[in-house]
Amino acid sequence: MYKVLITFDIDVTSRSLAGDAEEAFSEDEEMEPPRTRTIFIPLPPEDYEPPTRPYRDAATMANNRLPFMTPITERTEYSMDVDMDRAYQFKTPSKRDDRATPIEEASDSESGGSPLREFFPGESPFAKGREPLGSKAAKALSKTGPNRGVPVKGPIVKEAQCSPIDDNIRRTILTNIQPPLAAYPGFYDHHNQRYERGGEIRRFAKAVSRLGKANPDRAGLGIAPAVIRFANCQSRYTVKRELGAGAFAPVYLVENSDPDQDDDRVMMGKGAFAAYQRAAVEALKMESPPTPWEFYIMRTAHARLGPQHRATASISLAHEMHLYQDEAFLFLPYHPHGTLLDVINIFRAEPSGVMDEQLAMFFAIEIFRTVEALHSKGVLHGDLKPDNCLLRLDAKSAFFSSDHGLSSKWHADGSGGWDSRGVVLIDFGRGIDMKAFAPDVEFVADWKTTAQDCPEMREGRPWTWQIDYYGLAGVVHCLLFGKYLETVRADQGGLGLGRGGRRYRIRESLKRYWQTDIWADCFEVLLNPASFVAHEDGGRMPVLRSMRSIRERMEAWLEDNCERGAGLKAMMGRVEAFVNKSRR
Template structure:
């Protein structure tokens, strides 16, 4: 094991508590494992650690207990997916203010050779002022010194690699620190020209420290750019950013979403302005809107429109909690919406990069929906305001900043949404979004994330399909065609044509059934009531 029980003995000096017997058992299991590294002992430790995590992960007494954090480290060491475990630690807020979390995770990643990820973990801890902060900064400094030596040793190889890259197809990681720094250098001179961009070389000047919002935000008032924002609650959070619902100047009718990020990251604002410029006016409401950005030296604050109807993930969960499944008519409707969204987006030279149900907000029409099939298909009348809205552009890719032949590599780091190409370490482009669409459709149909399997084709090749079968009363032909085509995109395929053909196949089915729109209206009405009550 890479993570050992160093200092775990210190846990036993504490007074009796529910966690203590588990720590004793885990220590004994580790001692047995070190004495006899058998598979039986290894499995016993893995089970003890997993059971301990499951027992105490929702116990508030353990939330800031460093002993419990060390159990998580053992669990992380047993897991093949570091990032999903770290994400769970974040969601449960286990010792987020303790520098031990970030130092240990960074060392873990460094040992695996994932230096960029290790660097990001250090930066995340420092941005959160994890204590003791000086210890964390010192560890980060030593890390940078170590990778500096590695970088110098590899410089000759890198120069040769760069020269070779020019001869063939360019392949870059769009989310690496070096790529992000490069594209930010390209766009920063242009940001000042965009409406709503406000830059200051100083730290955020407000009386309320933005870092305190992580612990307590409700009804706090912060002044940004001469306007008062009354925080009404946290609407979401990620690795480097938190999103808050806020009223402008205490006006309950003027509600916005504030995305507060440290270190500052103006890329998302740039992406929103590209959407403004490139998308047709009638499509713009499907892609979120940024009103303004305040860019300080320590934080960036993105002010966006706030949609109050929940996310597509909320809609899926509303069925799961009552043991039901989303109606097929509603699954088809949202599939048509997502195909249309990606068709529109990709034709403008933009990739979203984080296409998942959490980032698809529900849009509800302000007036009653009609039975008019033509309005439904062409998205006219009340159907224009009904559907989905794609937000969170922090991982967006602007293809116009890269050469036309550029392909991408690298992992999206979102558990369950890594496309086939990422898993097989092959170049990818639009697949990062189309695979996300497949996962979402699978979640709507099955209430589960998608697992796929590799099958042998008649010509001796192979193709991919979801493991779970379709239910016999579904329109199997439509769903099978969707997954078969989107999970097996070839470099020579015209993927925009593919998206259009898939969308049209679903729309043709809708038009063939006069009762479809009536059933859909009823399903949307029930969904709206369900999400409102939640």
């Protein structure tokens, strides 16, 4: 930097410029010599280009709370801190985000460019190594690990509008949750390794299915059994057969060599809840690309509901998860009685083609209670449909203490053995933790929608809780009509939103001998929830009071009419006899 020396001569004998012309220095006064003042003015080099944007020093402005700038949603001023993690960019240059300490990025040479590294760039937000992340060593590591930063104050995701299944959104949530995933019992992190046996397991299951599903042991002669082992895990899992084939996550029936391992009680945060006991036969869901999201949502739902909530028994539990670079292995309880869709198809073969109203009311009450409980704790399922509702028949678990023998009288409180019958929600891969988002968040569907998605998603409008309400309406519609839900507009047209905007109704007409007032109100609440927010706390969704009102009306009717005709107990016996026959 060049400097120029400039000297100013200041004549103090000059007259004032402010009108003091009559006042002059006396001739007797001694004239003072001129004084000089030296100022150094820096001159930039010839190739210097001055900045064209306002600059604020980040360290100086961190303690300045004056509103110099209006907060904006765009992530600007990246040049102010080039070393910060891109997942934690500041919303404005004048105020830092209240997020955890950024995680330093690792080079591609260290990570090997794995799929898991793409989902979680930089160091893994989970505990390093292969310790079971519920052990004492893992918990001690979680207190000092990279995820043990300052807890996020308020919602983790502050965007006003976003896609809830976006990888960046989920990564931000998983990296900032407290307690971190490292503190979850049953979560094993192998992010630095590849399992590389997924293809072999899939081929074995396909071969067993081709040779004979009825007797896989005999059909599998000549085929080496697929045995799954994990480092630092005493259990071995032998794959028996395929239970369901998804596009990215097939589900297998496996034998657990050590079902009595001591993790039947898991700790989540400050509370403890009783989980399903591990069993000799369990279900394995293999996810590729690997993600711990479903494990997190299922554990979150159980932790928030607690062991005493009746709806806890109707939510599948994530026993254990092993996360690799190429695969994720999620172990779940095995429910052998089939899905609600199987029951619906049983009655479609009947002359009437539909399920008896008493049985339909029973299953509707069970699903209403479960969804209502999830929503009260800020959890969305995201993919409600009949084939994601497994039957729960005579379940023997820590949730039930009553006699499993059914009484002829159905009771809303579950007494008489009825608490051991119901449904279990599975497949939380599209689940949403609403507490991680701002209260007024609006979601957008940036994927290809189908006829089973809610109208807001299909029409490109914002949505939140509507995804579960429409899914629940679809399940109830299948119970009553034996076919998938179709809706038509019930308003005067136009593009209005909210209470006076778009309204929908089912295409089919309710049968006159049904409880038309209950079912009509049921579909009205589920298809047009925005019309009922005035009755809710804060005037917003979820519409818990309206759902509770519908469910209680169903319960009152079923208690009075459960023994009418053949009776609900006899119908449940038919369902159990059918599923037991189909398992042979």
